[in-house]
Every structure is written in C-alpha cells, then in structure tokens.
Amino acid sequence: MQIESAEEMPLRTSDDVVRVRQAVRARAIAAGFSLVDQTKIVTAASEIGRNTVDYGGGGTLRLELLRDGQRRGVRLTFVDQGPGIADMTMALKDGYSTGTGLGLGLSGAKRLCNEFDIKSAPGQGTTVMLARWK
Ligand SMILES: Nc1ncnc2c1ncn2[C@@H]1O[C@H](COP(=O)(O)OP(=O)(O)OP(=O)(O)O)[C@@H](O)[C@H]1O
Numbered sequence: 001m002q003i004e005s006a007e008e009m010p011l012r013t014s015d016d017v018v019r020v021r022q023a024v025r026a027r028a029i030a031a032g033f034s035l036v037d038q039t040k041i042v043t044a045a046s047e048i049g050r051n052t053v054d055y056g057g058g059g060t061l062r063l064e065l066l067r068d069g070q071r072r073g074v075r076l077t078f079v080d081q082g083p084g085i086a087d088m089t090m091a092l093k094d095g096y097s098t099g100t101g102l103g104l105g106l107s108g109a110k111r112l113c114n115e116f117d118i119k120s121a122p123g124q125g126t127t128v129m130l131a132r133w134k
C-alpha cells in the first residue's frame with residue numbers, strides 16, 4: 001500500500017467542516033470514486049468532522065490518497081485533544097448522543113466506509129480513522 005498524497009487540515013469551525021467536505025470530495029474524485037461513493041465518504045467525513053468540532057474542541061484531519069495495486073482509496077484520520085469518549089460501546093450505538101444530535105454520526109460513518117477505527121480515552125482525546133476503497 002502506497003500513500004500517493006497527504007494533506008493536513010484544521011477543524012475548528014463550521015467553515016472548516018465545509019472545507020473538509022470539499023477537500024474529501026476532490027480526493028474521492030482523484031481516486032476515481034463513483035458519485036455515490038464520493039457522497040458516502042463525504043457524508044462520513046462531515047459527521048466525524050462535526051464531532052471533532054462539537055465534542056473534541058477542534059482538531060485536525062489528515063487526508064490521504066492511497067493506492068494498493070490497481071485499487072485506490074481515501075483514508076481520513078481525525079485527531080482531537082478533547083475530553084475523549086468515556087463509553088465507546090454506547091457512543092457507537094445508533095441513537096446514543098450526549099448532545100442534541102440524533103446519535104447517528106459515528107454508527108452511520110462506520111457503515112459508509114470499508115475501514116473504521118476509533119481510539120479514545122477520557123482526558124486523552126479522540127482519533128477516528130476511516131477509509132473507503134474504490
Ligand atoms: N471527538 C469526540 N470527542 C468526544 N466525544 C465524542 C466525539 N465524537 C463523538 N463523541 C461522543 O459520542 C456520541 C455519539 O456521537 P455521534 O456522532 O454518533 O452522535 P451525535 O454527534 O451526538 O449526534 P449526530 O451525529 O447524529 O448529530 C456523542 O454524543 C459524544 O458524546
């Protein structure tokens with residue numbers, strides 16, 4: 001597996017979430033994704049990016065274009081230094097929210113991708129990695 005390109009973007013404001021959506025769309029097009037697959041990864045990025053801003057107190061996104069033989073993919077790594085997630089099992093359940101959301105962000109993003117990994121500990125922030133392959 002090769003990393004063809006990588007960029008890092010800040011995620012502090014709603015405007016940053018909009019920029020992230022645009023950048024992820026551009027990478028998905030570069031990877032040759034269909035319109036449906038573009039929308040899947042953009043939607044996942046939007047959900048996780050909003051969590052980074054809303055719950056993580058802001059952070060960063062690392063956005064990578066991957067190649068594995070003939071396959072291309074997009075990998076997204078969201079990092080924040082916020083309060084972390086105390087109960088991961090609950091957080092990943094449909095309908096669980098400590099805020100005013102529907103609680104479908106994490107579970108939905110996971111379903112929209114081929115690879116999903118989340119690491120978090122109270123007081124140590126949260127890292128969410130997701131990838132989608134063509
Ligand atoms: N980066 C993060 N830092 C701390 N807590 C988080 C983070 N991301 C998610 N959480 C916790 O996990 C819960 C579930 O997140 P999820 O995105 O599934 O739902 P939501 O954001 O509450 O609602 P929705 O995304 O549907 O608007 C959140 O309510 C929050 O408590």
Ligand SMILES: [Mg+2]
Pocket residue numbers: 047050051101104105106
């Ligand atoms: Mg959410």
